[in-house]
Amino acid sequence: MLYFVSMVQFVSLLLLLVLFGLQSGAQSVPSIGNPFVQNFTKSQYKAGNQNWSIAQGRDGIIYAANNNGLVAYDGAYWALYHLDNKNFARSVAVAPDGKIYVGGKEEFGYYEQTGTGLRYRKLSHLVDPDILENDEIWKILFVSDGIMFQSFSKYYLYKSGKIEVHYGNGEPFLFAHQVADKFWIEKIPSGLHHWSANKFTPLLSKLTNVLAMLPLRQDTYLIGTAKDGLFMLKQNGEAAPWNPDKLINKLLKESQLNNGVKLNDSTFAFGTIKKGIFIINDKGNILHHIHKRNGLQNNTVLSMALDRQGNIWAGLDNGIDRIEINSPFYYYKDIFGEIGTVYAIKVFQNKIYLGTNQGLFYSDWTGSDDTSSSFNFTFVPNSQGQVWALDVFNGQLICGHNDGTFLVEGATLSRISPWTGGWANIQVPGMPSLFLQGNYTGLALFSDNGRWGLKHKFPTPKAAVIALFPKDTRSFWTVLNNRMEIIEFSPDFLSLRVSKSFSFNKDLPNVQYVTPVAVQGNTLFATDKGIFIYDNVLSKFKPYEDFNKALGSYARSKRIKHLGNAAYLFSNQGHFALVNFDQNQVNVDSAIFNNLEDMVMKNYEVVEPAGRHLLFGLDNGIAIFDRNAKGNTRIAAPLILGFQDISAPSDSSRYIDFKQALSNKQNNIRILFSSPWYLTSAIKYQYMLEGYLDEWSKSSETPYIDYTNLSPGTYTFKVRAISATGAVSEITEQRFTINPPWYLQWPAIIFYIMLLGVGVVQARKLVIEKIKRDKLALRQKLHRRQEELLRKEAEQNEKKLIEVRNAQLTQELELKNRELANAAANIVYKNELLNNLHEELLNLKDKNGNKLSTDQLQKVNKLMDNARSDERDWDLFEKSFNESHENFFKKLKADYPTLSPNDLKLCAYLRLNMSSKDIASLLNITTRGVEIRRYRLRKKFGLPTEKNLTEFLLER
Numbered sequence: 001m002l003y004f005v006s007m008v009q010f011v012s013l014l015l016l017l018v019l020f021g022l023q024s025g026a027q028s029v030p031s032i033g034n035p036f037v038q039n040f041t042k043s044q045y046k047a048g049n050q051n052w053s054i055a056q057g058r059d060g061i062i063y064a065a066n067n068n069g070l071v072a073y074d075g076a077y078w079a080l081y082h083l084d085n086k087n088f089a090r091s092v093a094v095a096p097d098g099k100i101y102v103g104g105k106e107e108f109g110y111y112e113q114t115g116t117g118l119r120y121r122k123l124s125h126l127v128d129p130d131i132l133e134n135d136e137i138w139k140i141l142f143v144s145d146g147i148m149f150q151s152f153s154k155y156y157l158y159k160s161g162k163i164e165v166h167y168g169n170g171e172p173f174l175f176a177h178q179v180a181d182k183f184w185i186e187k188i189p190s191g192l193h194h195w196s197a198n199k200f201t202p203l204l205s206k207l208t209n210v211l212a213m214l215p216l217r218q219d220t221y222l223i224g225t226a227k228d229g230l231f232m233l234k235q236n237g238e239a240a241p242w243n244p245d246k247l248i249n250k251l252l253k254e255s256q257l258n259n260g261v262k263l264n265d266s267t268f269a270f271g272t273i274k275k276g277i278f279i280i281n282d283k284g285n286i287l288h289h290i291h292k293r294n295g296l297q298n299n300t301v302l303s304m305a306l307d308r309q310g311n312i313w314a315g316l317d318n319g320i321d322r323i324e325i326n327s328p329f330y331y332y333k334d335i336f337g338e339i340g341t342v343y344a345i346k347v348f349q350n351k352i353y354l355g356t357n358q359g360l361f362y363s364d365w366t367g368s369d370d371t372s373s374s375f376n377f378t379f380v381p382n383s384q385g386q387v388w389a390l391d392v393f394n395g396q397l398i399c400g401h402n403d404g405t406f407l408v409e410g411a412t413l414s415r416i417s418p419w420t421g422g423w424a425n426i427q428v429p430g431m432p433s434l435f436l437q438g439n440y441t442g443l444a445l446f447s448d449n450g451r452w453g454l455k456h457k458f459p460t461p462k463a464a465v466i467a468l469f470p471k472d473t474r475s476f477w478t479v480l481n482n483r484m485e486i487i488e489f490s491p492d493f494l495s496l497r498v499s500k501s502f503s504f505n506k507d508l509p510n511v512q513y514v515t516p517v518a519v520q521g522n523t524l525f526a527t528d529k530g531i532f533i534y535d536n537v538l539s540k541f542k543p544y545e546d547f548n549k550a551l552g553s554y555a556r557s558k559r560i561k562h563l564g565n566a567a568y569l570f571s572n573q574g575h576f577a578l579v580n581f582d583q584n585q586v587n588v589d590s591a592i593f594n595n596l597e598d599m600v601m602k603n604y605e606v607v608e609p610a611g612r613h614l615l616f617g618l619d620n621g622i623a624i625f626d627r628n629a630k631g632n633t634r635i636a637a638p639l640i641l642g643f644q645d646i647s648a649p650s651d652s653s654r655y656i657d658f659k660q661a662l663s664n665k666q667n668n669i670r671i672l673f674s675s676p677w678y679l680t681s682a683i684k685y686q687y688m689l690e691g692y693l694d695e696w697s698k699s700s701e702t703p704y705i706d707y708t709n710l711s712p713g714t715y716t717f718k719v720r721a722i723s724a725t726g727a728v729s730e731i732t733e734q735r736f737t738i739n740p741p742w743y744l745q746w747p748a749i750i751f752y753i754m755l756l757g758v759g760v761v762q763a764r765k766l767v768i769e770k771i772k773r774d775k776l777a778l779r780q781k782l783h784r785r786q787e788e789l790l791r792k793e794a795e796q797n798e799k800k801l802i803e804v805r806n807a808q809l810t811q812e813l814e815l816k817n818r819e820l821a822n823a824a825a826n827i828v829y830k831n832e833l834l835n836n837l838h839e840e841l842l843n844l845k846d847k848n849g850n851k852l853s854t855d856q857l858q859k860v861n862k863l864m865d866n867a868r869s870d871e872r873d874w875d876l877f878e879k880s881f882n883e884s885h886e887n888f889f890k891k892l893k894a895d896y897p898t899l900s901p902n903d904l905k906l907c908a909y910l911r912l913n914m915s916s917k918d919i920a921s922l923l924n925i926t927t928r929g930v931e932i933r934r935y936r937l938r939k940k941f942g943l944p945t946e947k948n949l950t951e952f953l954l955e956r
Helices: 007-025 247-254 545-556 591-596 747-842 854-868 871-884 890-893 902-909 918-925 927-942 950-956
Strands: 037-042 051-056 062-066 069-073 078-081 089-094 100-104 106-114 119-120 139-143 146-150 155-159 162-167 172-178 183-188 191-196 199-202 211-216 221-226 229-232 239-241 257-263 269-274 279-281 286-290 301-306 314-316 319-324 327-332 342-346 351-356 357-366 387-393 396-401 406-407 412-417 423-426 430-441 440-446 452-457 467-470 475-479 483-489 494-505 516-520 524-529 530-535 540-543 560-564 566-570 573-584 584-588 607-610 613-618 622-628 637-646 669-674 684-690 705-706 713-722 732-738
Touching: 051 314, 051 319, 062 100, 062 301, 062 475, 062 871, 078 119, 078 890, 100 139, 106 566, 106 584, 139 172, 139 854, 155 705, 162 279, 172 211, 183 211, 191 257, 199 669, 221 257, 229 247, 247 269, 247 279, 247 286, 257 301, 257 607, 269 301, 286 927, 314 475, 342 387, 342 396, 342 607, 342 622, 351 387, 351 396, 387 430, 396 430, 412 440, 412 705, 423 467, 423 524, 430 475, 467 516, 475 516, 516 560, 524 545, 524 560, 530 545, 545 573, 545 584, 560 607, 591 622, 613 747, 637 732, 637 871, 890 902, 902 918, 918 927, 927 950
Parallel strands: 051 089, 051 301, 211 257, 412 452
Antiparallel strands: 037 319, 051 062, 062 069, 062 089, 069 078, 089 100, 100 106, 106 119, 139 146, 146 155, 155 162, 172 183, 183 191, 191 199, 211 221, 221 229, 229 239, 257 269, 269 279, 279 286, 301 314, 314 319, 327 622, 342 351, 351 357, 387 396, 396 406, 406 412, 423 430, 430 440, 440 452, 467 475, 475 483, 483 494, 516 524, 524 530, 530 540, 560 566, 566 573, 573 584, 607 613, 613 622, 637 669, 669 705, 684 713, 713 732
């Protein structure tokens, strides 16, 4: 969905885009390789196949007249707008006031921006339907006093709110054309006419089937016809073929020219029905031919437009394409997989050679922008297999191949070594007639005796040599799979010895690879752990800390290419950075190569300088970077497209008119934005919401942001765009308000104030009444307090009496307890006396010295037993005990019905805290018997082990 941008934003954006348009329009179009083509399929824009007309809005949005209606693209979102009659659209044009005019079958009108997107205003209803029947509007032109909607039978002039219908004096029309403030229209069969104030003036030279009309030079126009080629038209109406001997005229006639657009002061593009797009210069030379085999979705170009960045937008018979002609990057893409992944590139003797995983290929190379330098790569016979390296030594091209080493002579190969995998070749310093090679099996030496040939294969090392780099004239750093060696050669280079060896595990910090390279006259060692230097005195490697810090992530580059002077290209995991040394500063620029992201072979990045160009090997071809080209360093401000209510049901309208204040229920919103600044690499955004979080977010490619549970208030949303080169756009902002709930809005607040006034009056009355009630209540309170004081005084007196009485009772209880203790002691004493008496009786003897008889003793014992079992002592004890301990036995018996009389006696003695010995005497049993009874008593009470029996009884 596309949305409204304020007039201030429009004006500032328009000025910015116009400046960019002027800047990009003045830049020449490179002719080496092909420009990047971005394809948009109908599955992406979700409309019909054919796109008959394309235009760009003031805000940068691209509009296309499509079979299904009007298609719009803002750089992030596609949208489709249907005409009223749901029919196809044939034409689209954007007026200076920003309105988007469209024409289709039996209908025309315009769209205008609103707070929730585009709104359609129909104009064709001003025309009699019978007049409009079967008409299709193919052209829309903005004339001085109105707007022209042109069909093949007539044109409709809209001005002052009315429609005028005009005919061609009995002749139908083909197409109308506008160049600056001049207008032409072709009548059939009389040809092209100049049109002014509804007057048709025929040209001196008859021109027919005119499908493109472009400014060539001052007062001169370039005319493109369907099948007769190109013509130059003078202001006086004379026309003549333009560069008829040039190939472009023949190709345009064959492919049926359909439309054209001027790219800059010296460059034109023509779309055809059969063969795509031709880009030519003002000399008639073909710079590019863009077609299905090199990026275009199909070869039938129905419409073209140039955006303010200088991109070509092509409406095709099936799809929409964007052609990036002003980029410093141009490409040769191996769409059909005939070449493979590029591992080596070399420009040699006006040819460019590509070494790939499928063999060696070549094409012509001029390095010039004057004519087309489109590539036509041809396979070099017998080169199938992996090509690792291409080097030029002494004016001869050496090819390091999986199957050996070859001398390349034009389009032929000559094997000069059978040793496989020649991937590291280096000429011997001071001895240009020799070069060393590292290959799959070790080292080989080649010599030039008018023609390079293998001179010697060294017996050691017996391992793959990955890289070679000179240490001095006869010593070389030699990199193997898991170590690096310094190898010294004999003066004749026919023998060698290893002077030092360095393990990747011990001498270097567990690196995976090492690449020796010269940077600013110093030998550095590039590894996956950073850049190292070698200390000759200590014979040790140490990190180059300052350089690593300056390089950042590119300190782990595997390949470093010297580009001349103080410029180097570092490559790390498919990413490139241009590193320049400026006195004591290191400048690292990686943004300019972001276009190559995910297009190259990681760890096998290849780049080859060729004049002002850098050639990059890709997964499926090459990229050509023009070091002199000046790409756009600024980026247009993004558009804030609108607000979406993310809490609304999915089956209802979720879009909010952000020009109106939002309700408090619309506080869960998604803000959509985009940048109509069309680049190969993705644009990122930063945003902030003042009043919510006053700091910029992290950059993100996501063209929207959600905010939930926003409090009522006024907010300012700000967003800015960031290109892949790091350019930051101007800030676009949108202010919006979320209303508080109805009960916090002004009508409710006024009502609250009125209600408060009434409340104050009522409150005053209530306060007066309350004061009266309070006085009465105070008197009553004082009276109650006095009564309360008297009551409390009586209670205190009564409490004191109770305390005195309790003290007396306590004394009486203590006296009773002493009496009980004394009674119990007397009983114990009596029992002990009886026991002693019994013992003495047993020891008594008669006068003859004999013990007393049993009969005699039984009488006495019976008397003593009767004395022991006399219950009168217990009855007196029990009576006294009950007086001291209120109904102790009744409570025990009530709570524990199973207690026996002996149990009750034991309980009484235990409550008096008597010892087991005294209790045994009172009960006339042994001490052991007392313990047994205590145990049984605990069982009946159900006491736990840790509970003391005496304490339990004292608590009763």
